[in-house]
Amino acid sequence: MSRTESVQAAGGGSTAPVLSPSELVGLSLGTRVVTYDETDAILYALAVGAAAEDTDYTYERGLRVLPTFALPLGLWTADAASAAGAFVPAEALHGAQYLSLRSPLPAAGQLSISGSIAAVWDTGRSALIDVLAECEEFSAIYSIILPGKGGFGGERKPRRTPVVAETDMDVTTEFDTNPSQAALYRLTGDRHAIHIDPVAARAAGFDRPILHGLCTLGVAAREVASASDRRPDELRELSARFVSPVKPGDRLATTCRTSAADAGSVAKFVVSVVERNVLADCFATFVR
Template identity: 50%
Template sequence: MNSGEWRSRDLGTRTEAYGETDAILYALAVGAKATDLELVFEEKLKVLPTFALTRAQWAPDVLGSAGAFDTGTAVHGSQRLRVRKPLPRSGDLEMKAVVSEVWDKGGAAVFEVAVDTEYLEATWSIFAPGCGGFGGDRGPSAARRPEREPDHVFTLPMGTEQAALYRLLGDRHHMHIDPEAAKAAGMPRPFMHGLCTLAAVTLPLADLAGSHPADLVELDGRFASPVFPGDVLQVEAWRESDGALLFEASVDGRTVLSAGRVLFGSPE
């Protein structure tokens, strides 16, 4: 079947249980400090909305296992998250997943996998080389970098143990921990999970917005190139009239996150 025929494919449903320890481990893995009591202390705990992404990783994995694309060459291109209401401290996360769209990029296809829960909707965009050319729509272009000077510039060090911690939350692909697996994937050494880097950037962005990071309501980001444990990100951010922050991140002049947008507030 051609790639376009995967559009609207039902990927099934799944219920994932989690506890306070999982949410706290996640917060630490994405850069929370011991002094961030509302992220790391069960008596005051607020769960980061991005935590749910660790419980929903099964959905794009199911699509790859079904044969939609070569799991050895496909990459996570971008991520979108829309929050409806706060996650409880612990409980069951009931999810359903579908292939919401397939875009034809010519030499590649982009599969969009949407995971829906009562708390949020998350969409993975998977860039799959060799799957295009089926005559479909090319889809929207990525948002461009603002032409004006950034309103904020800051640095964000990635911890040397962050990838090792993050994989304990569910994404245990060997390339994030094993040097030989990373080399087989074309990387010089184990590298960060894109979703870990993206979530880590939201913490200081929440400070800039004068908000709590658990009050995230919208997040978008494109994974432009890999980040390695110990890298220092330079993050540029632009304020928008609606209260959102646009952002990009780079390492030594190499863009690693682009088309970023984050909004904090109260879910409607």
């Protein structure tokens, strides 16, 4: 089974009755073997803005795989959670993303990825479902917001904020997304119509198709690595909250502050378009 077929096999809609929070925690979503090759890894790198001359990530000879490629590989778990009755897609938002790398992703291979509902949190106004994708190489949490579904007496999710020295300087980089960026990124597996179809985008309340949040995050991870004087493949941990949408063609400004840490560095960052934040409460850690 190819990587794209594995992602699509989860389906795009909920086919089971929506479950209560108490029924969701610990729910297994199964295990899938996800296969990819060098072409998939290179396509992903190009889709998140790598240039042709970034041959560490765009040339099969000595190919390094961007760590954030793990996110589309594990995305089937969110679709599987919906199909199992965790939420109705039309009533849900991708609120935040977390990624932890245990080892570098191989240039090509088969990953046995297991999915589960790790936790359900109560913000008061909304419910927050943490969908976990896990394998030997990485773990990822897709945090799904259900507006208006809070107030059930659950716990509020704690925030983790790494310490970055106040004496360190802020560094800002800019990246111009391509008008065709969403059309390219959707080939990595997320074929949702709002990223390509103007009619679907307008029905969802947007004036035109929007960029995938995970694409914005993939771009930001590369920009933060550059600002922190690290290679993108040295990323070991990444966390971000999705605040507002990006349109293909927007200019992304990534502002980060980096401190040295044991055997690496940690960066806190925010991504904005003009004066509007699109990613907030972000951090990344890198190893040497």
